[in-house]
């Protein structure tokens with residue numbers, strides 16, 4: 507479903523990574539770990555079609571991201587690392603209505619609240635809900651568990667696990683321990699992507 511071939515990206519002449527090959531299925535979960543600044547966000551944004559690589563190609567369902575995104579509206583969505591909220595109520599911050607997602611993430615009772623007055627953790631959940639509520643076929647989630655307490659992390663993980671039975675969920679984290687057993691795990695480090703043994 508997602509294929510990256512010899513991907514490379516540089517900023518100001520300095521390569522973040524090169525030679526990144528990746529092949530992910532249509533349905534399931536995959537996780538990218540790596541130290542600060544190793545390029546996880548950059549990789550996810552390239553897969554989402556939000557950034558152009560300097561080398562290599564990406565295919566989503568056999569199409570370049572720009573084509574896939576045009577043909578299949580809201581099928582490939584990226585959730586920012588930073589909690590991203592707009593003015594207005596929580597419900598004004600959403601593109602799609604999906605009570606199942608709001609309830610699973612604990613946002614169900616907050617739809618009328620001013621989004622900018624939410625706590626950091628709830629802003630982060632809103633950032634994720636904005637993406638998942640549109641039911642993308644590919645959800646690219648940048649550090650989805652950051653800002654969350656243990657209970658919310660657990661609820662989010664359970665929901666992502668369910669979601670990944672019908673779509674592809676790719677997410678990043680700094681904590682290998684939170685990656686469920688059996689999930690394909692990749693590490694970006696020193697400009698390379700390695701397939702790590704499953705924890």
Ligand SMILES: Nc1ncnc2c1ncn2[C@@H]1O[C@H](COP(=O)(O)OP(=O)(O)OP(=O)(O)O)[C@@H](O)[C@H]1O
Pocket residue numbers: 517518522540541542543544545546547548549587
């Ligand atoms: N727009 C940009 N212009 C210049 N350099 C950038 C830009 N965006 C990212 N970088 C640099 O690219 C490298 C990779 O950044 P990126 O945010 O992808 O890493 P990351 O693995 O997601 O980091 P973190 O774990 O800290 O979130 C870093 O050195 C960063 O400073």
